[in-house]
Amino acid sequence: MDLMNKIIVGDSSVELKKFPSNSIDLIITSPPYFQQREYGFGGIGNEKSEMEYLNNLYQVFAECVRLTKKTGSIVINLGDKYLDSSLSLIPYKFAIGVIEKFKLKLINNLTWIKLNPTPRQDKRKLVQSTEPFFIFIKSNDYYFNQDAYLDYLELLKISSKKNSGNGNGIGKKYYELLDKSDLSKEEKAHARKELDKVITEVKTGELESFRMKIRNIHSQPFGGQEGGRKMHIEKHGFTIIRIYGKSLKKDVIESPVESIRGNPHPAVYPEYVIQQIIKLLTKENDIVLDPFCGSGTTCVAAKMLKRKYLGIEINPEYVNYAQERLNQTEDEQIEMVFI
Ligand SMILES: C[S@@+](CC[C@H](N)C(=O)[O-])C[C@H]1O[C@@H](n2cnc3c(N)ncnc32)[C@H](O)[C@@H]1O
Structure with missing residues (x-):
């Protein structure tokens, strides 16, 4: 069965087991955040305890590690949450767990700076406006093309x-x-x-x-x-x-939170950030997988950049929408326009 350039409706903890080991170049995803939303269909996110949630994520992550090539990488975006008025630091607990359990290396904690964060009324806390993208690698032979990342800075x-x-x-x-x-x-x-x-x-x-x-x-x-x-x-x-010297490629990336008209998904991550990460960590024709693909942002970005894509999403409504987005996406290089 050819699994390339498809989005599968299903539970990633089941579906990922069907793929061969060492076959994927980049896994990039944003799993549901802890107790943040109800996506339905019994997916991850609304476990009673933090530990239960993290264990479910690690189950999926273990499969991601098996599927990733030696030269590949796994990028996880997770947002933090206030529990009893204190940040839970769940994203960082997750990352520490990954390093300890799977012996992967965390080469960067790329910080997404939201240019239009959600305003909060709490006068005793600053507005949360960043989220981490953890970049894990399986071996020191990982593919990394720093010149392609934010290459328009050079232009x-x-x-x-x-x-x-x-x-x-x-x-x-x-x-x-x-x-x-x-x-x-x-x-x-x-x-x-x-x-x-x-x-x-x-x-x-x-x-x-x-x-x-x-x-x-x-x-x-x-x-x-x-x-x-x-x-x-x-x-x-x-x-x-x-x-001498090129523009410094720093571990921060700025982008607004995107809302796409007609998108039924409540938590879409920015196509621009995903494009840059794909350019950094893959070549044309490489395979990019998103096991929590929601409205298909990863697949759309991969298609635009001439990479092969594979998505898994538990909610069929999001899969239908992702498919529509993909049908409207041209697989051609993005042209940066300078004003
Ligand atoms: C944060 S959203 C991803 C949004 C996506 N990055 C986008 O830009 O549209 C997480 C997604 O994971 C899905 N999900 C939750 N548990 C799942 C599971 N076990 N298998 C597959 N998908 C799951 C949810 O339905 C939700 O759409």
Whole structure:
């Protein structure tokens, strides 16, 4: 039976047992939070005790570990809850349990910052506006493509350079300072040539940025590598400090809580966050599984990014809606539009 690109109506603690071991590249899911909602059909979430809830989650999780390839990863999004006016920290208890029971490594606790959190009336607590996405790996051979994650940050950086007057403003200050400096005619000519060169490197994106230090204008550099620069200034009248580096890919991701018109599901996670995680942890044609797939956000994001998908959901109403969403989804690369 070909199970790819399908959503199965069923209980994941039963359905997952039917799949072969080491067959999935990424499992990404948001299980029902503890005592938060009634999704019906006897699923996980409304157990009487925290322990019972966690044990049910671990049962499903054990299957997830079996199914995941050595190069794969498992990402779990869980929200916290106030019990008797205190945060229960259930997501973190779950993550600690996973590390202890399954000997997986937690490589990141990616924090989703909600740009439009639900306002609460409680004047004695701040508004909860974050949720963790725990990224677990099975072995050190895990696939990880940091360049693909939030890759538009790099594009933005290049486009903002292009937009700053075709980059012609870059280094203007240094040309003026060189003119004013006490460097000899030859030293000035050499410095201008080196300045032209480094500006081209910035414009082509080879270099993040640079600084120039000019004799008797800028303060003297000190020791270490700076000592080498000091000698360069003495000999040539200037030095250029090249700054390499890409945009930092941090363990936080900002996105509003999404509500899709007509979606019957009350707790949808943002497609944008899921897309970024899929890009980070998989390649085209890899298999992405969501064992609590609700309205199908994971499957939609996977399809858009040309990954294979597989969903399991206990409530048939959500499965019908997820199927509609999938039918409307083109499996083509998402184009980022910059305004
Ligand atoms: C938090 S929601 C997931 C929402 C989803 N991420 C989305 O964007 O639409 C959790 C889902 O798990 C389903 N569920 C609960 N217990 C289940 C089980 N044992 N097997 C499969 N699905 C289950 C619920 O019906 C609910 O739709």
